[in-house]
Amino acid sequence: MTVSSLASEKPNDISLSLYRAIWRWHFFAGLLVIPFMLNLAITGSLYLFKDEIDNTAFAYRNVVQPRGEALAPSLLTDDAKAAIPGAKVLRYRAPTVPTQSARVTVGTNTGNVLVFVDPYSGSVLGKVGEKEEFNWVVKKIHSLDYFGFAFNRIVEAVGGLALILVVTGFYLWWPRKQTGGVISVRGTPDKRVFWRDVHAVTGATAGALIFFLAITGMPWSGYWGDKVNVTLSSAGLGYPAQLWDDVPVSKIPTKDVLTHAGWTVESAPVPTSTPSDTAQPIGLDQVVASANAAGMAPGFEVSLPSGKKGVYTAAIFPDDIAKQRTIHFDQYTGKPLVDLKFADYGAGARAIEFGIGVHQGEYLGLANQIVMLMTCLAIVLTSLSAVVMWWRRRPSGRLGVPPMPSQKSVFVTLKLIILGFGILFPLTGFAILAMLVLDQLVTRIPSPLKRVFS
Structure with a gap:
C-alpha cells in the first residue's frame, strides 16, 4: 500500500x-x-390545554352563568370558609371573565383546599385538595x-x-x-x-x-434554574432588586404565598407591613379594588396576610406575558410597597419569561x-x-x-x-x-x- x-x-x-x-x-x-x-x-x-380541560371536564366548578353584579370578594371567601368549618382563608382568585368562578384557597389541618364559588350567588360549586387538582398533578408529574x-x-x-x-x-x-x-x-x-x-x-x-x-x-429546574435566577438578578438582568431598597422585607419568597408565582419573581422577598397598636387591616375588598384601580389584568390572585407583619400580595401571570404584575400592599395602610411590572424586568428575565410562555403554549394563542x-x-x-x-x-x-x-x-x-x-x-x-x-x-x-x- x-x-x-x-x-x-x-x-x-x-x-x-x-x-x-x-x-x-x-x-x-x-x-x-x-x-x-x-x-x-x-x-x-x-x-x-389546562384551561380547555378546566372549562370542559371540570366545567361544573369553573364555569358559571353571568347574572347581575358579582358579590364582594369578602363575601365569597366567607362562603368558601363556611363550606369547610375550621379552615383559614389563604388566597382569593378573581374571575378572569364573567363566566368564570371565583377560587378561594383555604388552609386546613390536612392541607390546602381549593373552593370554587359562584361569584353571583356565593354558592359553592366544588372543592378539591390543592395537591389533588388535575392540572396541579399533571404539572408536578411533568417535573x-x-x-x-x-x-x-x-x-x-x-x-x-x-x-x-x-x-x-x-x-x-x-x-x-x-x-x-x-x-x-x-x-x-x-x-x-x-x-x-x-x-x-x-x-x-x-x-x-x-x-x-x-x-x-x-x-424551572430546581438547581440550574435557581442559579440562573440569582445570577440574572445579581447582574441587574432579572427582577429589579432596587424596588425593595426602601421597604422592610421578610425572608419569605414570593412563591410561598402564591399558588403559581412567575419564574422571575418566585424568589423575590415578600415585604412586611408596619403594625401599630391602633391600625386595623384594610380588608380584602379594598385590596381587590386597589388592584383593579391600578390596572391589574383580570383574574389576579390575592394572598392574605399571615401574621401582623404580613402583606396582601396581588399577582397575575397571564398568557400575555406583558401583563405580568405583582403588587405587595401594606395590610394596614393599603399602600403599595412594591409594584413590579413585566416592563421592570431585566432583559434576561424578559427573554426567559417569553421562552416559558411559548413553552407552555400561552403566548400566541x-x-x-x-x-x-x-x-x-x-x-x-x-x-x-x-x-x-x-x-x-x-x-x-x-x-x-x-x-x-x-x-x-x-x-x-x-x-x-x-x-x-x-x-x-x-x-x-x-x-x-x-x-x-x-x-x-x-x-x-x-x-x-x-x-x-x-
Missing part, C-alpha cells in the same frame, strides 16, 4: 470513528432519557416533583441530555450521499430501516423545536398550543421508533451498543466537548460522568456485562 493511499484513507477512518463515537453517545443518552421524555411529552401535551426532590433533579439532568440528543441526532441524520432517510421514509413497518427513517426524519424535522422545549424548560403539541407528539414518535429500531437491531441477549471508534483520540475529544457542555448544566454533567465511568468499566474489565454491552 502506498503512502498516498494511506493518506487518502486516514480522513475516512477519522470520519468513521467520529460517527461511531457520536452514535455511541447518542445511544447511551437515549437509553437513559426515553422513559422520562415520554413522560414530559405526554404530561406536557395535557398541560398545554417529577410529585415523587420528591431526587426525581425532580433527574428531570433536570434529562433536560440537558435532551439537548445533547438533538445535537448528536442532527449529526447522525446529516446526509452522507444517501437519498433515503433524509426527508423520506423507506420500507414498511416490518422493516428496521422504516423505524430508523421515522426516527431520523421526525427528529430532524422537529429537532429545533425539541431543543427549544428542552432549553426553555431548564429555568391556539397556534402556539398546536405547534407545541406537535412537538410533543414528535418526541413520542422519536422515542417509540428508537425503541423499536433498537429492539430489531440488537443481537440476542445483548444491548447492541454501537461499536467503539477505532481512533480513540476522536472519542476522547468528543468526551471533553460533552463534559464541557455538562459544566453548563451541572446535573447533566454528573449524569455524563456516570456514563463515562460505566462505559470504561464495562469495556475494560472482563465480566458478563462486557458481552451484554457489546
Whole structure:
C-alpha cells in the first residue's frame, strides 16, 4: 500500500470513528432519557390545554352563568370558609371573565383546599385538595416533583441530555450521499430501516423545536434554574432588586404565598407591613379594588396576610406575558410597597419569561398550543421508533451498543466537548460522568456485562 493511499484513507477512518463515537453517545443518552421524555411529552401535551380541560371536564366548578353584579370578594371567601368549618382563608382568585368562578384557597389541618364559588350567588360549586387538582398533578408529574426532590433533579439532568440528543441526532441524520432517510421514509413497518427513517426524519424535522422545549424548560429546574435566577438578578438582568431598597422585607419568597408565582419573581422577598397598636387591616375588598384601580389584568390572585407583619400580595401571570404584575400592599395602610411590572424586568428575565410562555403554549394563542403539541407528539414518535429500531437491531441477549471508534483520540475529544457542555448544566454533567465511568468499566474489565454491552 502506498503512502498516498494511506493518506487518502486516514480522513475516512477519522470520519468513521467520529460517527461511531457520536452514535455511541447518542445511544447511551437515549437509553437513559426515553422513559422520562415520554413522560414530559405526554404530561406536557395535557398541560398545554389546562384551561380547555378546566372549562370542559371540570366545567361544573369553573364555569358559571353571568347574572347581575358579582358579590364582594369578602363575601365569597366567607362562603368558601363556611363550606369547610375550621379552615383559614389563604388566597382569593378573581374571575378572569364573567363566566368564570371565583377560587378561594383555604388552609386546613390536612392541607390546602381549593373552593370554587359562584361569584353571583356565593354558592359553592366544588372543592378539591390543592395537591389533588388535575392540572396541579399533571404539572408536578411533568417535573417529577410529585415523587420528591431526587426525581425532580433527574428531570433536570434529562433536560440537558435532551439537548445533547438533538445535537448528536442532527449529526447522525446529516446526509452522507444517501437519498433515503433524509426527508423520506423507506420500507414498511416490518422493516428496521422504516423505524430508523421515522426516527431520523421526525427528529430532524422537529429537532429545533425539541431543543427549544428542552432549553426553555431548564429555568424551572430546581438547581440550574435557581442559579440562573440569582445570577440574572445579581447582574441587574432579572427582577429589579432596587424596588425593595426602601421597604422592610421578610425572608419569605414570593412563591410561598402564591399558588403559581412567575419564574422571575418566585424568589423575590415578600415585604412586611408596619403594625401599630391602633391600625386595623384594610380588608380584602379594598385590596381587590386597589388592584383593579391600578390596572391589574383580570383574574389576579390575592394572598392574605399571615401574621401582623404580613402583606396582601396581588399577582397575575397571564398568557400575555406583558401583563405580568405583582403588587405587595401594606395590610394596614393599603399602600403599595412594591409594584413590579413585566416592563421592570431585566432583559434576561424578559427573554426567559417569553421562552416559558411559548413553552407552555400561552403566548400566541391556539397556534402556539398546536405547534407545541406537535412537538410533543414528535418526541413520542422519536422515542417509540428508537425503541423499536433498537429492539430489531440488537443481537440476542445483548444491548447492541454501537461499536467503539477505532481512533480513540476522536472519542476522547468528543468526551471533553460533552463534559464541557455538562459544566453548563451541572446535573447533566454528573449524569455524563456516570456514563463515562460505566462505559470504561464495562469495556475494560472482563465480566458478563462486557458481552451484554457489546
